[in-house]
Amino acid sequence: EAQLVQSGENLVQPGGSLRLSCGGSAFFFSQYNMNWVRQAPGRGLEWVAYISGGSTVIHYAESVEGRFTISRDNGKKVLYLRLNNVRVEDTAIYYCARENDKGFWIDLWGQGTLVTVSS
């Protein structure tokens, strides 16, 4: 069964950096476009970033552009999100999400990683 498994919780100070990871298994990872979606405490879902299967196309939400970097290592079947210069408002659960290989809709989610930005 296809699944996405994410790295553990993180606590980081404002202005700090961290990297999230998301490993794919039981599917041909490089053929799938991937996204990061976050959810602040008690709030709704917010799309963060997109990367195509071959890393040739990347998009970011305006709220993270210039601070976050999405990348992937298809050989290791891992998706990354580098968070730089984090702010308190970046506190959220971050989900990796796979797009279906026949379209742009999300069909599989990771379990989520809590990122807490606090001094």
Place this chain on the structure above:
Amino acid sequence: DTQMTQSPSSLSASVGDRVTITCRASHDIANDLAWFQQKPGKAPKSLIYATSYLQIGVPSRFSGSGSGTDFTLTISGLQPEDFATYYCQQYKTYPYTFGQGTRLEIK
């Protein structure tokens, strides 16, 4: 950006009821709309894509309809496991955007 507006924001219903959640897009998104279900403390689950197509394993009591700017998610014959929060999402253009969510509660 394409804004997605869901209504209602919360809804109370009983087991066996039929409920409808609406989602309106600020721009024409054709049929590039998905629905997700999220239970407390859990990751979202994909329910519907391309407006009306059920993801594998999703019960047939869930259905979606619409096109352009107006969409609906209908659950016919609510089951106890259906009480959750539901989100719509457009994937027509970047940035992808979600509705604010509809919380479905037991009456």
